[in-house]
Amino acid sequence: MKRLFLSILFVSLTMSIWSQVTIDQKIDTMQILIGEQTKLTLSVTLDEKHHKVSFPKFERSQYITPGVEVLECSNIDTLGVEDNLIKYSKSYTLTSFDEKLYCIPSQSIKVDGKSYQTKDLALKVMTMPVDTVHTEKFYGPKDVQDNPFSWGEWATVFGYSILFVLLLILLAYLINRLNTNKSVIKPIKFIKKVSAHQKAITEIEKLKEEKAAVSEDQKSYYTRLTMILRQYIAERFNFDAMEMTSSEIIERLRDENEGAIEEMVSLFRTADLVKFAKYSVLANENDQNLVNALSFINDTKKEEEKPVKLVVEENEVEKKVKSQRRTLKLAIVVLTAAALFALIVVIYKVYLIV
Known part of the structure; x- marks a missing residue:
């Protein structure tokens, strides 16, 4: 009696679980033209309990049956329905390029490891109907046309x-x-080059015009006079008289065999006494030294083309x-x-x- 009761309970539970799994298979259209597409949808309805559902897997361009090609597989879609049930579905896009009536075989859907088989379906692939009566309506292929200019x-x-x-x-x-x-x-400006003796004479003339300052500062006067003579000698005789002592300048002029050397000796000696020994010079001596300087310049000047x-x-x-x-x-x-x-x-x- 106890064994009979357990058997009846087991059968009841099995029938209860079986009644909770519903398998469905449908196709959008059972007739397509060559190259057209249609969708095959597999679905399973279960209660809300956690179940592991597995649909058939097809690779792209794989044949579900010879002549019918799978172009695309969608993801599993989940939808809640009434009475605490959940519906799982998956779609497969199919096409065919041969005119024929195909049988879509049943597919296996696994729920918690147990397989459930769907029903077989039919798919008819047709070609485009051709009017063989009105042949005048047939036209040859058109040539390639260019797009209109825009x-x-x-x-x-x-x-x-x-x-x-x-x-x-x-x-x-x-x-x-x-x-x-x-x-x-570019515009060109002509500038005359002033000779050495002209510059020296001009500077001595300026010094003569400043006689009033001579008696007050004889040292500056003789310093300027000897600087004018040194500059003239340097340009005229081409040696560095500016950096030489008075005796060195006189010695170099003697080597040049120039005249009026004695007057220059007296002038440089007087200038050295005034600058370094605070020697006082009379007015007539100042004039005589200017005359000697001009005489030396005039005697040694070199006339040349300007x-x-x-x-x-x-x-x-x-x-x-x-x-x-x-x-x-x-x-x-x-x-x-x-x-x-x-x-x-x-x-x-x-x-x-x-």
């Missing part, structure tokens, strides 16, 4: 092309202007020309960049259209 597509290309050409013309003009203004005639020195000076016209050249160079750089940009836009637009 100004809207090419407007940007033509606009930037014209801009590119105009920029090239303007660039050529500016480069020509820059080359034309390359050689600029050379002319060319000095280039930049006037306002030259500055303006340089400013214009800088502006032209900057404009050329900017226009070159703009022309390159226009060319790039034209090439890119043509690439998109073609």
Whole structure:
């Protein structure tokens, strides 16, 4: 009796579980033309308890049956239904390229490791019907036709092309202007070169005009006088008299066999006494020393052709020309960049259209 009761309970539980699993299989359409697609949907309905559901797996381009190809498999979709049930479904996109009536075989769906089989389905693949009676309606294949020309597509290309050409013309003009203004005639100022004896005589004349300062500061007076003579001797005889002592200058002049040496000896001796020994000189001695200095310069001067020195000076016209050249160079750089940009836009637009 106890065994009979357990058997009845087991059968009841098994029938209860079986009644909670519902398998379904459907296809969107049972007739398609060659190359068309249809969807096969498998579904299983269970209670809300946790169950492991496994649907058939097909790779892309795998045949579900010979002649019927699987193009795509969707993910498992979960949907809650009434009476605390959950519906799991999965779709398969099918197609075929052979005219035939196919049998879609039953598929196995596993629930918690147990397999459930679906029913077989039919799929009819048909070709396009051809009218064999009205043959006059048949036309041969048409030639490849070009797309109609559209100004809207090419407007940007033509606009930037014209801009590119105009920029090239303007660039050529500016480069020509820059080359034309390359050689600029600069004004030349002629400056006469003053000889050594003329400069010395001029400085001595200035010193004579300052007689009032002689009696007050004889040291400065003789310092200036000897500096004028040293500068003249250095330029006239080509040795560094500015860095030599009075005795060295006299010795060097003796070697040059120049006249009026004795007057110069007296002048330099007097100058050294005034500068270093605070010697006081009479007015007539000052005049005599000036006369001796002028005599020495006149006796030793060298008459030569006065050379002319060319000095280039930049006037306002030259500055303006340089400013214009800088502006032209900057404009050329900017226009070159703009022309390159226009060319790039034209090439890119043509690439998109073609």
